[in-house]
Amino acid sequence: MADALALLAALGPAWSWVIAGLVLAGAEIVAPGVFLIWFGLAALATGLAAALIPMPWQGQTLLFAGLALVLVGLATRLHRRAGRHDAILNRADRGLIGREGVLAEPIVQGTGRIRFDDTLWRIEGPDLPAGGRVRVVGLSGTVLTVEAA
Template structure:
């Protein structure tokens, strides 16, 4: 007859950490990975110090807050390159498809024709995207 053994609390925390980090694959964002890391570290601390559960839960909570706070501060001001839309074109050099006349013209960027605004320039002029206003690229001549 086999006896049932309770899972070691340290392994439970490590397993919870892996489950939370794995959950990051299913859910968008980068949040569960920090909770998973906190659970993983809680498991390592439990292994080293054999803490009672009354100490493990607050430790996990504190480590979670620290991990999420640090990740938020590290990512502050960081704009992902994906899904930036037209703002991702700022700084890029392009060629005018049609002349800019009275401040308005068109330029092809890859496979898309964009409206552009800037100083009057002939078609074929190389310009640099300096800004975006709605769906209109602001451009300046490249010197």
């Protein structure tokens, strides 16, 4: 342990940050979670800043903490935005909105059935005869809401 500390002291603070950044980025590869990479990038940026601008270790630590907060916050925001699209992944019913089809059964008293691909769906909408064309405009649970197309 003493040898490692002596080596880091000999390399200087900038290289210590760069090595820490590479170790954190490598840890992200070994144990993926899309979290350590941001700390690794913050450490790399701190190392580059420490190499260009002489600053005490307190300033380097504050810079690292600030960069880590900003990067993790940005990544969280981007992940949430992308998560909205992931919510419809593997949800065939969400892909039906806007789709048009032919009624398999008539819509009587507001309910009927329609076939999309290999599934027979319950639908709600205006009364229409079998064979009528409809467009899916909404979804409530497993029941599609349709209108005449």
